[in-house]
Amino acid sequence: MSGGVDSSVAARLLANQDYDLSAIFMRNWDTRDESGTDKGCEWEKDWEDVQRVCNSLGIPCTMIDLSREYWNRIFQPALDVWESGSTPNPDVWCNREIKFGALLEHLPVNPTTGVSWFATGHYARKGWSSHGRPQLLSAKDQTKDQSYYLSSISEQGLLRALFPIGEFTKVQVRELARKYQLETAERPESMGLCFVGERGKFNSYLQPKPGPIIDFTTQNVIGNHEGLWTYTIGENAKVAGQPFKTFVSHKDPIKNAIYVVPGSSHQALLEHRVICKDWKWIWNDSPPPGISEPAGFRAAVKVRHRQDNQTCIAKIAQDKSLEIITDEPMRGVSPGQVAALWDGDWCLGCGVIASTSNSLLQSRQIVHDDRMNPPRTATQCNQVQKQKNLTSTSRGKRSPDHSGFHKRSPKLQSFQQISPDQSSKAPVGEILLDG
Numbered sequence: 001m002s003g004g005v006d007s008s009v010a011a012r013l014l015a016n017q018d019y020d021l022s023a024i025f026m027r028n029w030d031t032r033d034e035s036g037t038d039k040g041c042e043w044e045k046d047w048e049d050v051q052r053v054c055n056s057l058g059i060p061c062t063m064i065d066l067s068r069e070y071w072n073r074i075f076q077p078a079l080d081v082w083e084s085g086s087t088p089n090p091d092v093w094c095n096r097e098i099k100f101g102a103l104l105e106h107l108p109v110n111p112t113t114g115v116s117w118f119a120t121g122h123y124a125r126k127g128w129s130s131h132g133r134p135q136l137l138s139a140k141d142q143t144k145d146q147s148y149y150l151s152s153i154s155e156q157g158l159l160r161a162l163f164p165i166g167e168f169t170k171v172q173v174r175e176l177a178r179k180y181q182l183e184t185a186e187r188p189e190s191m192g193l194c195f196v197g198e199r200g201k202f203n204s205y206l207q208p209k210p211g212p213i214i215d216f217t218t219q220n221v222i223g224n225h226e227g228l229w230t231y232t233i234g235e236n237a238k239v240a241g242q243p244f245k246t247f248v249s250h251k252d253p254i255k256n257a258i259y260v261v262p263g264s265s266h267q268a269l270l271e272h273r274v275i276c277k278d279w280k281w282i283w284n285d286s287p288p289p290g291i292s293e294p295a296g297f298r299a300a301v302k303v304r305h306r307q308d309n310q311t312c313i314a315k316i317a318q319d320k321s322l323e324i325i326t327d328e329p330m331r332g333v334s335p336g337q338v339a340a341l342w343d344g345d346w347c348l349g350c351g352v353i354a355s356t357s358n359s360l361l362q363s364r365q366i367v368h369d370d371r372m373n374p375p376r377t378a379t380q381c382n383q384v385q386k387q388k389n390l391t392s393t394s395r396g397k398r399s400p401d402h403s404g405f406h407k408r409s410p411k412l413q414s415f416q417q418i419s420p421d422q423s424s425k426a427p428v429g430e431i432l433l434d435g
Contacts, residue, residue: 001025001053001061003046005177007121008053008184010164012176014119015057023061025050026103028070052183069102070094083206085228085251086336089304092152092350096280100157118160122146125166126158127346134158136282138345141169148305151340151350155282203230211256213239216249216268225258234269234332247332250358270329271356274303276322276339279351288341288348292316300342301326303333303353314341322351 001007001023014021027043047063054061074090074097081088099120110116123139124147136158139145153161165173177185206227213223223239225231228251237246237260246260249268261268281287290297296315301324302308312326324339333356340350 001050002121003049003053003184003187004121004189005182005184005187006123006165006173008049008182009168009173009176009180010119010121011053011057011059012180012182013164014162015059019117021057021059023050023054023059024103024107025061025063026098027063027065028067028098049184049187056181056183064103064106066098066102066106070098073097073102079205081336082229083209083227084336085253087232087334088336089338091149092338095150096152096154096157100153100161104157104160115160117162118157119162119164121165122150122163123166123170124150124163125345126161126163133283134161136347137166138342138347139163139166144170146305147342147347148302148338148340148350151282151338151347152280153282154280155284158282203227209256211258213237213258213260215246216259216261222246222260228253228256228258231258232332233334236264265331268358269331271326271331271333271358272329273323273325273357274330274333274339274353275317275355275357276324276351277354279322279349281349282347283349287316288314288343290315291322296323296325299348300344301339302342303330303337303339309342312341321354 001011003025011021011023025047027047029043050061074094077093078088078090100118104118107116107118123141123144125137125139127135127137129135134155136147136150136153138147150158168176174185206229208226209228210224210226211228212221213225214220215222222242223237231237231248231251233248233250235248237248237258239246239260244262245264246262247264247266247269249259249261249266251258259268288297288299291314293315296313299312299314300309301312301314302310307330310326310328310330312324314322314324317323324341333353335353335355337353338350339353341348
């Protein structure tokens, strides 16, 4: 349980049935681990809400500290990807490595049946194939469907999973919470990176690496950035002083440059084909039929949570990567993002986007190599920076040594003091956590 309304309702629904229930709260992040002070105890409010809900339902609850696992398996690798200029999705891998990974490693099994069920507050459903294998299915509420975030979990993890709210809409879940008078009924939804918050928080872990923002259509430097991770492909770059809105089309890690184009529908923002690496099928030993054939497998793809399913052809390439070709172009696709495939409402698995193949970017990249030379770029950067310094207003200036930023460091002093987790002796029964 997370302390949110979704896991609270999931617990209440299971309490109505013949289960031996116990609840688990995961402490995966705490700013006190970084600062060594009592400032910033976001998880304590969540833990208090979990305890209140469990007390009202008569369910025992236990807290498990997975801070070290979250840092090592999720956050540190994500920092490396962000720093390289790609765009990771830590929430997808958190489900595989933490919720359906490290947490399951801590939990006991029922001595009678040899297994315990594992229920979460995710908006997803589970079905069964004719051969008795579990299938991850989209939720009834497509606006809240979280099967994308679960697309990396293993079949063994899915086998133990229950999704009690998967047949409900978010509105219905709120109504149920009010009906059952749960303490979390009016609690707002949490947003941002799983357990960490908004993107600005992870920025403090990366040292600034200034570079140019370049107009892709003119090759002129029109601004500066503080690091490739500060912009996402497809987003409004918000470059001051431009006669039109500019959007990030791509990044060049070698030149440490961010390229922008005018307008949100520019051809450079559109992708028909992506190449994925490290693909993980939920049924690892049984990929879809036709996936290795030249014609490929007809499916639907998403590269972000709130994206509509895009019809596509997926096939295994000669180098064993997975090639996805969409019927309609996708906008703002970035290396590092997770692409997931569906057969109808059945989620099959996911992989990391290694590269895209926008024909315009590929053809113009040759021009970049011939025309873009470091002296010209450096000169334009200096000119833009001087102009920014002259026009700086109430937003203030950063000191030359970037003292307004935290230097990147593991910040794990207090992690080293975490005692071995004692909560593995949690009561055997239904395990609940929020999606």
